[in-house]
Amino acid sequence: MTEFPPVEYGVAVERYLAASGLAEGSRRIYRIALSTWAWALADRPAPTGPERRRARPPVLPLALLDHPDAAGRLRTAVARRTAETDPRTLNRELSTLRAAVAWWRSRGWIDGDPSAGLRPRPLARPAGAGAPLTAEQLHALFVRRAPLREQTLWHLLHESGAAIETVLALDTDQLDLPGRRTRPRCDRTQLRWSTGTARLLPLLIAGRSGGPLFLTDRRAPAGTPAADRCPHTGRARLSYRRAAELFTAHTETLGPGWTLRQLREGR
The missing domain is CATH 1.10.150 (DNA polymerase; domain 1)
Known part of the structure; x- marks a missing residue:
């Protein structure tokens, strides 16, 4: 048609x-x-x-x-x-x-791109925000005994440099595991990762061919949109708030006030 x-x-x-x-x-x-x-x-x-x-x-x-x-x-x-x-x-x-x-x-609906000359605004670091994590701090984090989900998320954030919201919005069918990247989509930047994430991702998604990549520990509550619920386990997509809480809990003995954004920026 x-x-x-x-x-x-x-x-x-x-x-x-x-x-x-x-x-x-x-x-x-x-x-x-x-x-x-x-x-x-x-x-x-x-x-x-x-x-x-x-x-x-x-x-x-x-x-x-x-x-x-x-x-x-x-x-x-x-x-x-x-x-x-x-x-x-x-x-x-x-x-x-x-x-x-x-x-x-x-689609051939328009010819030009009037947005081509528009530049992103510089982001000021919030007052009191921590500096990017050092190589030593990253090593201490990645050798820590933490659940597979958390270690995969931390590695992916660090290696891809992508926004936290972008990573948490990923679905399993968007991953090109052999290519160590996400499949190209018109509405988002393609993510790439390296060895640490490549080692963990197959373990995290074993047996899952669709649905959110990062899941909560419990089944999704009634009314959760289908796009945010795993069709295999019935669990919901992990939220930014919960991911941040877990990161704080796992890092409180490593240093005061570590945040997920420090992990992303410490590349």
């Missing part, structure tokens, strides 16, 4: 999200981000605060992304968003836009 290109930006957003394979919660976040850029493309300031989630974005043609003014409007929006939100949120919104634009271009 022939797929006709969408005329409206909002319809293109929904087609991208439908094809993304993201869980419903992630699709909602992506939809909000992409709607924010719709206001920018219409040369209008986006609503802020609670109104941002409730406001209906302007209806505009997808072809507006190919307009000569599109890149300038997006740059103006980035400058405005820089004053309104934290850099991490803005960078996530930029990444979402880039992923959607890349997918639309791959």
Whole structure:
């Protein structure tokens, strides 16, 4: 069946999200981000605060992304968003836009990329945040007696350098074990890892061909979305909060206040 290109930006957003394979919660976040850029493309300031989630974005043609003014409007929006939100949120919104634009271009729906010149905002280290873990600290952590799930997560965070949220969102069928990488997807950066993770991953996913990579210890509660529940064990996807709690518990005797972000940055 022939797929006709969408005329409206909002319809293109929904087609991208439908094809993304993201869980419903992630699709909602992506939809909000992409709607924010719709206001920018219409040369209008986006609503802020609670109104941002409730406001209906302007209806505009997808072809507006190919307009000569599109890149300038997006740059103006980035400058405005820089004053309104934290850099991490803005960078996530930029990444979402880039992923959607890349997918639309791959379908031939648009020709240009008005997001090409947009640069991520620098992230300031929070006051009191710890320095990246040293080689000696990493060694002490990796030789520690800890469950397979934790050791795999720690190794993958360290070797890939990926955001914690990105790693916890992985599913087992996204892994290319022989290639030591994730399978390429249009909506996320490809992850790569080395020896430590390569040794642990096959043990962690033994007998599982789908579902979340990192699981909780207990069965998922009723109402958990299917994308966040293992079809083999019935357990739920491990949350960032729980992963951070476990890391703190396992490292409290190694040093005060170690965090998962230190592990990622100590590459």
